[in-house]
Amino acid sequence: MRSAPEILPAGEPPAPAAARIRWLAAPTSSAWLEQAIAHPDLVLLDHAHCERKAAGVALQLLFRYPSDAPLAEALSPLAREELEHFEVVMALLQRRQVALRPLPAPPYGAGLARAVRREEPQRLLDSLLVAGLIEARSHERMALLAQHSPDAELRALYGRLLASEARHFGLYWVLCEQRWPRREVIARLEELAALEASLLAELHPQPRMHS
Numbered sequence: 001m002r003s004a005p006e007i008l009p010a011g012e013p014p015a016p017a018a019a020r021i022r023w024l025a026a027p028t029s030s031a032w033l034e035q036a037i038a039h040p041d042l043v044l045l046d047h048a049h050c051e052r053k054a055a056g057v058a059l060q061l062l063f064r065y066p067s068d069a070p071l072a073e074a075l076s077p078l079a080r081e082e083l084e085h086f087e088v089v090m091a092l093l094q095r096r097q098v099a100l101r102p103l104p105a106p107p108y109g110a111g112l113a114r115a116v117r118r119e120e121p122q123r124l125l126d127s128l129l130v131a132g133l134i135e136a137r138s139h140e141r142m143a144l145l146a147q148h149s150p151d152a153e154l155r156a157l158y159g160r161l162l163a164s165e166a167r168h169f170g171l172y173w174v175l176c177e178q179r180w181p182r183r184e185v186i187a188r189l190e191e192l193a194a195l196e197a198s199l200l201a202e203l204h205p206q207p208r209m210h211s
Helices: 030-038 040-064 069-095 108-114 122-148 152-177 182-199
Strands: none
Touching: 030 040, 030 122, 040 069, 040 122, 040 152, 069 152, 108 122, 108 182, 122 152, 122 182, 152 182
8 A cells, every 4th residue: 555645844933843744745833732631521522523524525526436346345434434433522521420422513524525626537536635634633733632642542542543543644645646646635735734734724713623
């Protein structure tokens, strides 16, 4: 399996001990880490919604491209794994007596969705790259929480999920490389990664996994 290209972090220094993550144009800020550590249950609740949304994205692609057998073969198990993660996070929320409830969304997801081109085959390329960017950011932030959270239970949770999160954004890269020239994929990824970083440049007042 080929690895995704590495887009080097730019701008502000990385958060403490942040791993350099392929796909991302800029690292998560120390301010986000401090905010997330100060509101662990709220970030955990948002994490549950993120896992459910990630499963929905994979399923949406399956329904949008019903004749693409390789896409179905790759994304069907991914959707199942995302739902398994949702159940794991839900179980932890229940142990903590945190009820599942809607949360106002930060501009992150909608901003990325607006950048997806509407004509095919560009729409599929952008959809795969956006999904991969979100997974890459999740991986980076879970790694930060696994290392820095003062809550041992949360450190264990995020540490267990790191390998699968890395597989997920790697899978989206492979699906792109199977369909488009590498140069075209890298060029579009750089554009979308710059947008993704800009959406996180100003810290959202309400802590979220992607805020």
